Amino acid sequence: xxxxxxxxxxxxxxxxKCVILKDGKEIVSKSxxxxxxxxxxxxxxxxxxxxxxxLKREDMAFVLATGYGRNSLEIADKQMSELSCHAHGAHFLxxxxxxxxxxxxxxxxxxxxxxxxxxxxxxxxxxxxxxxxRFLDVMARVxxxxxxxxxxxxxxxxxxxxxxxxxxxxxxxxxxxxLAKGTDRCDIIDGIHRSVAGRVGGLARRVGVQPDVVxxxxxxxxxxxxxxxxxxxxxxxxxxxxxxxxxxxxxxxxAFEKCR
Amino acid sequence: MxxxxxxxxxxxIADNPKTQxxxxxxxxxxxxxxxxxxxxxxxxxxxxMFPAGMWGSNTKSISRxxxxxxxxxxxxxxxxxxxxxxxxMDGLDAVITPTCCDTLRPNSQxxxxxxxxxxxxxxxxxxxxxxxxxxxxxxxxCYKKIRAELDEVSGHKTTDEEIQNAIKVxxxxxxARREFVKLAGAxxxxxxxxxxxxxxxxxxxxxxxEYADKLEALNAELxxxxxxxxxxxxxxxxxxxxxxxxxxxxxxxxxxxxVADDVAQETRSFRCDAPExxxxxxxxxxxxxxxxxxxxxxxxxxxxQNRRGEYVAKMCKDNHADGLILFMxxxxxxxxxxxxxxxxxxxxxxxxxxxxxxxxQMRDFGQAQTAIQAFADVLD
Numbered sequence: 001x002x003x004x005x006x007x008x009x010x011x012x013x014x015x016x017k018c019v020i021l022k023d024g025k026e027i028v029s030k031s032x033x034x035x036x037x038x039x040x041x042x043x044x045x046x047x048x049x050x051x052x053x054x055l056k057r058e059d060m061a062f063v064l065a066t067g068y069g070r071n072s073l074e075i076a077d078k079q080m081s082e083l084s085c086h087a088h089g090a091h092f093l094x095x096x097x098x099x100x101x102x103x104x105x106x107x108x109x110x111x112x113x114x115x116x117x118x119x120x121x122x123x124x125x126x127x128x129x130x131x132x133x134r135f136l137d138v139m140a141r142v143x144x145x146x147x148x149x150x151x152x153x154x155x156x157x158x159x160x161x162x163x164x165x166x167x168x169x170x171x172x173x174x175x176x177x178x179l180a181k182g183t184d185r186c187d188i189i190d191g192i193h194r195s196v197a198g199r200v201g202g203l204a205r206r207v208g209v210q211p212d213v214v215x216x217x218x219x220x221x222x223x224x225x226x227x228x229x230x231x232x233x234x235x236x237x238x239x240x241x242x243x244x245x246x247x248x249x250x251x252x253x254x255a256f257e258k259c260r
Numbered sequence: 261m262x263x264x265x266x267x268x269x270x271x272x273i274a275d276n277p278k279t280q281x282x283x284x285x286x287x288x289x290x291x292x293x294x295x296x297x298x299x300x301x302x303x304x305x306x307x308x309m310f311p312a313g314m315w316g317s318n319t320k321s322i323s324r325x326x327x328x329x330x331x332x333x334x335x336x337x338x339x340x341x342x343x344x345x346x347x348x349m350d351g352l353d354a355v356i357t358p359t360c361c362d363t364l365r366p367n368s369q370x371x372x373x374x375x376x377x378x379x380x381x382x383x384x385x386x387x388x389x390x391x392x393x394x395x396x397x398x399x400x401x402c403y404k405k406i407r408a409e410l411d412e413v414s415g416h417k418t419t420d421e422e423i424q425n426a427i428k429v430x431x432x433x434x435x436a437r438r439e440f441v442k443l444a445g446a447x448x449x450x451x452x453x454x455x456x457x458x459x460x461x462x463x464x465x466x467x468x469x470e471y472a473d474k475l476e477a478l479n480a481e482l483x484x485x486x487x488x489x490x491x492x493x494x495x496x497x498x499x500x501x502x503x504x505x506x507x508x509x510x511x512x513x514x515x516x517x518x519v520a521d522d523v524a525q526e527t528r529s530f531r532c533d534a535p536e537x538x539x540x541x542x543x544x545x546x547x548x549x550x551x552x553x554x555x556x557x558x559x560x561x562x563x564x565q566n567r568r569g570e571y572v573a574k575m576c577k578d579n580h581a582d583g584l585i586l587f588m589x590x591x592x593x594x595x596x597x598x599x600x601x602x603x604x605x606x607x608x609x610x611x612x613x614x615x616x617x618x619x620x621q622m623r624d625f626g627q628a629q630t631a632i633q634a635f636a637d638v639l640d
Binding site (some may be wrong): 071080119120122126 | 627
């Protein structure tokens with residue numbers, strides 16, 4: 001039987017991610033470009049994933065696009081909602097998953113996944129940046145730290161500081177007030193992580209939290225948010241180094257199912 | 261005329277309310293703006309004037325209304341004031357301002373102040389307790405006052421016969437809309453969500469006798485269609501309003517047919533007829549208001565029984581809907597307060613649903629597109 005390569009591409013608001021699967025089982029190549037919809041990110045991510053895998057577009061049996069910019073990708077054979085793709089991708093990585101918490105650049109969503117890896121129910125954040133990657137970006141800028149350093153700095157916190165979980169703009173003002181009072185940055189960062197966890201935890205409880213719980217999306221790389229969410233929901237949360245590729249992985253899996 | 265052409269005509273009317281207002285004004289008619297909800301529009305029609313529905317705008321932005329409105333007023337209410345301020349509604353001779361919610365109530369006074377001598381502003385406060393006889397009497401007294409004020413605007417003393425005739429015309433138009441909703445749900449391949457909305461919305465910008473004629477002709481053609489073999493999903497919509505064509509097109513793109521609705525601008529506005537055999541037409545209109553039920557904007561003394569939630573859940577079951585989409589108007593307190601009860605009833609009935617926050621000023625529906633597409637996947 002011929003080898004079947006399928007590509008999933010997740011064009012998010014802040015990053016473009018690609019995964020190529022071999023026979024729907026093995027990840028042979030992946031790529032990530034840190035710009036998303038409406039930029040050169042998608043085409044660069046595609047070129048990179050093909051080059052990494054030593055493959056050409058013609059080698060792909062099916063290309064499936066997902067994410068915020070999914071509708072504008074001409075080379076895709078089909079597009080699907082990232083919610084369905086995240087459910088599928090998480091089930092591939094964690095076969096016992098029933099709850100996926102995905103925090104991306106501009107939205108947060110909680111998915112209830114069935115035993116077969118299909119999406120059963122979901123809830124998304126309102127049209128608001130609170131509890132999203134964007135919230136962390138804004139806070140990191142105010143605190144003059146790299147967003148990638150937030151987890152390490154937050155872990156050094158000694159004193160609990162409360163940051164409003166209701167609005168990015170108000171929370172930014174609160175952070176500035178805390179800085180003006182001389183509050184330690186690490187304590188503020190820990191408060192920010194708990195703020196995100198409070199917001200997303202509320203979403204998760206709406207859809208119901210059933211083990212295993214998995215966190216995906218770019219914010220899953222921040223273990224400060226992950227641990228705060230574990231405390232908030234009183235449950236263990238798993239993640240994977242492939243967390244940010246999860247949507248693209250799910251898209252590649254759906255692509256395999258489409259052409260099988 | 262083919263069904264598609266008829267639908268397109270309704271859609272065009274729905275998209276051009278100002279043209280409609282100018283059309284009736286050019287005939288020498290006076291015009292009265294009618295804001296949501298439950299205004300006795302029959303009285304405007306009976307007085308020989310054009311009732312112009314006011315349900316916000318999908319193309320305007322809020323600017324001048326901000327001078328008067330708190331930021332947490334819903335966009336529907338703010339845009340109605342905006343259109344009164346920016347000249348869009350300059351053809352109006354009066355406006356009726358019902359006060360069924362905590363935003364409409366203060367805004368009625370904003371409009372009064374803002375309009376000064378520009379047009380007559382007719383205040384309408386329905387009774388909280390509409391069921392007992394005293395509630396009916398109170399409604400009657402409100403409607404009598406409105407009748408008198410409309411007579412002042414029209415310069416003509418409306419007779420009981422004229423109001424009774426208006427009731428007949430409106431009952432006919434409501435029956436036609438109820439039938440259309442059923443036919444559109446039965447033939448989603450012929451009536452898209454965008455066109456369905458256009459047909460129902462056009463009712464606010466036409467004289468109801470003309471509208472009923474036109475809709476009955478469309479219904480006759482829809483009735484003649486062979487049974488549908490719809491392969492997509494069947495949904496019920498709920499909320500105050502969901503009339504943005506860009507948003508509705510997402511439903512069409514994802515093969516979501518609206519088989520019934522619990523929308524204030526749509527079915528909730530034409531569910532109840534007024535009695536035609538009542539010698540006193542004002543009493544008939546008060547009875548019509550008394551009979552309005554299962555509406556989040558109206559007081560329900562049995563609300564602890566969650567009658568409304570169960571009514572909506574039953575509507576989904578009766579129409580064999582796969583799920584419900586709640587279009588929640590941003591900052592709408594009644595809708596937000598009711599949501600947990602609606603959710604409870606839907607969950608108990610095993611009806612999947614999603615809730616989407618909407619605002620008239622939204623131009624990009626990326627998040628809604630993602631949610632609707634995923635919901636359709638789940639239901640399929």
